[in-house]
Amino acid sequence: MGARGYRVAKVDGEIYMASILIIDDEKDIRDALQMVLERAGYEVRVASNGNEALELQREAPAQLVITDIIMPEKDGVRTIKELSREFPGLRIIAISGGGGVEPLAYKPGAITTTAYLAAAKEVGADRVFSKPFDRKDLIQAVDDLLGKLH
């Protein structure tokens, strides 16, 4: 298919060059997401935590944020809360591999991936994915949310 030009997105009736902000504390995941989405024609910036993401977003707002849930410093749920308050209309995708590092996790009813993702949805995430996910599913979701124009 080869390289394509930057995709544009229609947000609130206006057409912008679609840009995406990726937040994940793991570099490998950031890099992989960045590569896949850039290859899909989006402008991508990355942040390794919620605070960094907020700064980047204030500098140059992206139309869509893909964020991990469990991160040091500021977790995904808080990040989503703050971003959606400050940037109404921002599309958000939450991804998570689930919790389960604290001993409570073994007990029935412990916080599970679904619980985390449900919380993310609660505070304003448009879509949720649990790791690992399909490349096609992700691109599909991004395209849908940004109202991709072909």
Added chain:
Amino acid sequence: MAARLNTLAAHAILIGLAIHTVLLPILFYSLLYIVKQSHEELFVNDVRKYSRFIADVFEMDGAVSNEMQSVRLLDSAVLGSDGVYAELIEGDRWLRSGLLADYPADHYKEDFAFGQHGDRIYFLSIPLDIPGRQLLLRMGFDEQVTIEQVKTARQRLTVVLFLYLLISIIALVLMSTRMTRPLRALQHASRNIAMGQHHDHLQVDSQITEIRELATDLESMRAELVGVNASLLEEIAEREMMDNRRKVLEGKLRQVQKLETVGVLAGGIAHEFNNILVPIFLYTEQAMHDLPAESPVHAQLERVLKSSNRAKSLVQQILTFSHQSGNPEHEPVDVKPIVEEALELLRALIPSTVELHQELAADDCMVLADRNQIHQLVMNLCGNAYQALDETGGSITVVLNRCAVDEQFCGEHPQLRVGGYLRLSIHDTGHGIDRSSLHRIFEPFYTTRAVGKGTGLGLSVVHGIAVSHSGDITVESEPGQGTTFHVYLPEIQPHRQAVPGHDQEPLDTP
């Protein structure tokens, strides 16, 4: 010997003998003394009697007219008494009995003299009571007579006293035996009690109050001992039961803790693993997207993707075991149709050497559950059973029924609560599981199968599913006899709001 001498009977006999050894000589010599004394008294009485007799004769006659008559009187005195000598003395004149031929002619002037055999002869004189005359009767007595008498008396006494001694010893022996018989019975009984045979009633009849009371006391002690013993035994049994229960619980707790630890660890690893899988999937898929489908690299990447998917499903299983599978959407489901569906699928999968029986009794049995996980639970357990029958063939029996979990069962299975449960039992007739494996069977990656014949996750997943459904799983197995798994899932009762006991409450309560 010393022991025999120390018995009560021996003591009584010895005391009796001791008393007799002191008493008998005293008795013997006193009696002899009395015999001797009374014999001497006899002489005195004889002399008095004849002095009176002679005096009477003389008085009647007025005087002794001739010597012949006097001598005859003296003869009669000698003959009538035990004496050996008699004479009458008046001044210088004297008359002697004519029967004294053996005696020397000169009269005995001493108080005593020696007879012809060397016997001592005693003389007694008494004045005759005749007015106007000075007559004196003098008689002699041979000590030999007394000695003979005393000798005879002594012989008789010895015999009598010996007989007395014999009789009293026999009496003592009999009495002490009689007295000690109940004591021996008591001794026997108390020895039995000491040896532990304390269930027979103690019965000792005795005339002696002390022994009777002792027997009564011993009997009440025995009865109390029996009671105390029984309560002790009961206590011991209870303690043993508690101990065993505690041991079972401790073992159970250790197992739960172990699984918990392993679960936490596995959950953490799975989480990390999912993160690692993200770039693998994304890069592989991107590369496949970029390459033409006919490229040989495309096919290779296909293999990478396939392996990655296997890794993904493995991680999913681990997360199921550690309850982090992210499927908490439990809804009321009827378990029976799920089991039926799974069994239908299994029938197609397992060869005909393995028989599959089903006894699904619990109709409309609702459980708050995840449909897919219950399906997986049945599949895993039946798959496990089938693996046990792989080579030999045999049968798998799946039983579904309701059961009530009581307090005792809860004690052994801390995960459960008192109430109605649905029990799914899967029994196979396979080779069974040995004891050491049985304890570890729910640990992830624990497998007894050959490498490559299973991941060792199947039962861990089943355990995880059971526990995350507020249930539990138990396993019974005898090597060579087969294995049975019981899965307990709490039943919900949508149609019955009240607990059975509440139905009996009166409706017209004010």
